[in-house]
Amino acid sequence: xxxxxxEITGVGIEFPxxxxxxxxxxxxNLKMQxxxxxxxxxxxxxxxxxxxxxxxxxxxxxxxxxxxxxxEVRGPGPDRAVVFQNHSLMPWLNVHDNVALAVNQVFRKTxxxxxxxxxxxHNLELVGMAHAAKKLPxxxxxxxxxxxxxxRCLAMEPKVVLMDEPFGxxxxxTRARLQDSLMQIQADLGNTVILITHDVDEAVLLSDRIVxxxxxxAATIGDVLDxxxxxxxxxxxxxxxxxxxxxxxxxxxxxxxxxxxxxxxARRGTASPEQDESVAIAAPADPAEPAxxxxxxxxxxxxxxxxxxxxxxxxxx
Amino acid sequence: xxxxxxxxGGAPGERPGRRFTLKLPAIDFAAVxxxxxxxxxxxxxxxxxxxxAANRIDTSLGQFPGPAQVWEQVxxxxxxxxxxxxxxxxxxxxxxxRNAKKLEKNPDAVIKWRSYTGKPTFVDQxxxxxxxxxxxFILANLIAVPLGLLCGLSKSAYQxxxxxxxxxxPVSPLAWLPLVTMxxxxxxxxxxxxxxxxxxxxxxxxxxxxxxxTLINTTVGVAGIxxxxxxxxxxxxxxxxxxxxxxxLPAAVxxxxxxxRLSLATGWMVLIAAEMLAQNPGLGKFVWDEFQNGxxxxxxxxxxxxxxxxxxxxxxxxxxxxxxxxxxxxxxxxLR
Numbered sequence: 037x038x039x040x041x042x043e044i045t046g047v048g049i050e051f052p053x054x055x056x057x058x059x060x061x062x063x064x065n066l067k068m069q070x071x072x073x074x075x076x077x078x079x080x081x082x083x084x085x086x087x088x089x090x091x092x093x094x095x096x097x098x099x100x101x102x103x104x105x106x107x108e109v110r111g112p113g114p115d116r117a118v119v120f121q122n123h124s125l126m127p128w129l130n131v132h133d134n135v136a137l138a139v140n141q142v143f144r145k146t147x148x149x150x151x152x153x154x155x156x157x158h159n160l161e162l163v164g165m166a167h168a169a170k171k172l173p174x175x176x177x178x179x180x181x182x183x184x185x186x187x188r189c190l191a192m193e194p195k196v197v198l199m200d201e202p203f204g205x206x207x208x209x210t211r212a213r214l215q216d217s218l219m220q221i222q223a224d225l226g227n228t229v230i231l232i233t234h235d236v237d238e239a240v241l242l243s244d245r246i247v248x249x250x251x252x253x254a255a256t257i258g259d260v261l262d263x264x265x266x267x268x269x270x271x272x273x274x275x276x277x278x279x280x281x282x283x284x285x286x287x288x289x290x291x292x293x294x295x296x297x298x299x300x301x302a303r304r305g306t307a308s309p310e311q312d313e314s315v316a317i318a319a320p321a322d323p324a325e326p327a328x329x330x331x332x333x334x335x336x337x338x339x340x341x342x343x344x345x346x347x348x349x350x351x352x353x
Numbered sequence: 354x355x356x357x358x359x360x361x362g363g364a365p366g367e368r369p370g371r372r373f374t375l376k377l378p379a380i381d382f383a384a385v386x387x388x389x390x391x392x393x394x395x396x397x398x399x400x401x402x403x404x405x406a407a408n409r410i411d412t413s414l415g416q417f418p419g420p421a422q423v424w425e426q427v428x429x430x431x432x433x434x435x436x437x438x439x440x441x442x443x444x445x446x447x448x449x450x451r452n453a454k455k456l457e458k459n460p461d462a463v464i465k466w467r468s469y470t471g472k473p474t475f476v477d478q479x480x481x482x483x484x485x486x487x488x489x490f491i492l493a494n495l496i497a498v499p500l501g502l503l504c505g506l507s508k509s510a511y512q513x514x515x516x517x518x519x520x521x522x523p524v525s526p527l528a529w530l531p532l533v534t535m536x537x538x539x540x541x542x543x544x545x546x547x548x549x550x551x552x553x554x555x556x557x558x559x560x561x562x563x564x565x566x567t568l569i570n571t572t573v574g575v576a577g578i579x580x581x582x583x584x585x586x587x588x589x590x591x592x593x594x595x596x597x598x599x600x601x602l603p604a605a606v607x608x609x610x611x612x613x614r615l616s617l618a619t620g621w622m623v624l625i626a627a628e629m630l631a632q633n634p635g636l637g638k639f640v641w642d643e644f645q646n647g648x649x650x651x652x653x654x655x656x657x658x659x660x661x662x663x664x665x666x667x668x669x670x671x672x673x674x675x676x677x678x679x680x681x682x683x684x685x686x687x688l689r
Contacts, residue, residue, distance in 0.1 A: 092584075092588060093587075094584055094587060094588075111587075112584070112587040112588045112590065113588070113590055114588060114589060114590060116588070117588055118584070118585075118588050120581045120584070120585070122581060124579070124581035124582055124584070124585050126582060126585075126600070126603070126604075127682050127683070128603045128604075128606070128682030129603075137589065137599065138585075138589045141589045141590065141591055141595075142589065142590075172682070192588075192589070
């Protein structure tokens with residue numbers, strides 16, 4: 037039925053409150069390809085995290101739903117592992133045991149004890165934390181904790197990695213290092229990622245697409261911006277790249293402009309009936325390619341790496 | 354305060370505990386002086402005040418004992434304890450000899466072993482009190498921790514149980530004791546009782562009173578678990594029982610311990626009153642007996658008991674604190 041890996045369709049949510057329900061989200065639609073890296077950006081309180089929690093299954097949508105690989109999401113599960121903003125490591129477990137908590141549950145039937153231990157060590161190595169396996173969370177820095185959080189998430193082999201402002205609480209230098217690590221890991225493993233962020237540079241640097249959310253209440257997707265910067269991306273080179281600067285400007289315009297930015301390149305806005313479709317179209321890597329075949333484009337991360345720098349898809353060209 | 358120089362000379366990846374560390378404690382004399390001298394000054398001032406006040410209080414049992422008289426009683430009680438122990442040893446030795454002789458004469462003779470029935474010494478009474486409070490405390494926690502878990506996990510359970518907690522929490526042990534006594538008398542009917550009834554009465558009364566701090570603190574600890582940690586557990590899809598064992602319990606451990614410390618303190622306080630009324634041969638009975646006895650030594654001996662009660666209570670609290678430091682993961686908590 038569905039050609040997409042992950043589909044968020046018509047999602048809205050209301051929270052019960054004194055004096056009537058509070059509508060946090062309304063008609064959120066997003067389609068993602070396998071291996072795609074999508075950022076959700078918006079002002080705080082706009083419901084970005086709520087979208088993520090609905091995909092994770094931690095919240096139940098009031099209406100609409102989420103389909104992952106042809107199956108409706110019902111409740112939380114390790115196929116949609118979450119990296120939480122404040123790392124959320126169990127303070128009484130050391131680094132190794134925190135990852136083991138997840139691995140031993142998720143792979144209790146499919147991997148032997150030795151395999152699981154190897155898998156835990158492998159994932160800690162992946163994020164560069166193998167040396168601190170015996171340390172308690174209180175003994176390591178914030179950046180290291182978040183690395184462990186990422187290792188725990190990846191160790192569950194999720195279909196979608198959900199990251200809720202994972203670097204928000206870190207200092208700029210640590211954040212940059214972790215972003216680079218994340219880019220490297222995503223390039224190697226081809227994870228499908230949804231990243232919640234309020235950091236414009238982070239969104240442009242990491243994403244294939246940036247989904248910009250309007251302000252709540254009843255927040256929804258305002259605009260979607262395709263990022264066709266070639267991978268691997270280097271933050272130093274990109275800093276002066278006109279394309280990068282332009283993309284960055286567009287996101288800033290959306291976030292801080294009085295009106296929703298409707299400049300070319302920014303996709304169509306909120307209330308459009310065609311919105312579903314416009315969001316659904318995966319941006320083609322090559323502008324010459326027709327958009328309909330776009331679903332093939334992001335199935336492998338390599339194709340993103342080799343993609344040329346394009347001027348924001350066919351509409352902008 | 355000590356300064357510690359750490360020389361880390363190990364290969365990376367080596368276990369941290371096995372690293373070669375060289376500790377050079379630099380003694381901070383000012384801090385030591387402050388840590389030792391100020392409490393000393395406090396104690397000396399208190400003793401002076403005590404002596405001063407005692408000299409001015411005359412009772413029907415003579416003058417109120419000052420520190421010196423109390424010290425005499427400490428020595429007296431100690432000697433009494435040693436004497437009684439010697440008597441006891443002598444008693445058993447005599448009995449053994451007697452029985453051996455009997456057996457020599459007639460190998461088929463029926464031998465009677467009697468246990469020593471002398472008056473318990475002060476040390477025995479302290480030990481009895483400790484045993485009683487331990488039984489009451491453990492009993493209370495066996496009920497309070499699971500019930501607290503339930504109340505913390507389920508809001509409905511909490512709402513159902515909370516009124517009962519709030520009503521029984523402020524009840525004095527003295528109100529419970531007659532009821533406990535009657536119930537124990539009615540239900541604990543066995544031929545060879547393993548426990549003394551007075552002991553059970555006191556222990557149950559202690560349990561009823563030190564139930565509440567653990568119960569309330571466990572509930573608060575469990576209900577207050579970081580939402581994100583619960584969400585992690587949900588994402589990992591831990592089964593309910595594993596969730597309780599691996600997430601809820603450890604997360605609530607600091608609060609459970611806080612509750613237990615309060616419980617033990619309450620229990621120790623309640624115990625003395627319970628023993629007085631239940632005539633359980635512990636510290637409470639000692640105080641009561643001395644009071645009834647009314648000898649010229651009584652006030653001094655009661656004062657010894659008061660001090661011992663205080664010191665034992667303090668040591669119990671320290672022991673709990675030590676346990677908490679060892680077991681609880683929350684090393685940053687300020688523990689006083």
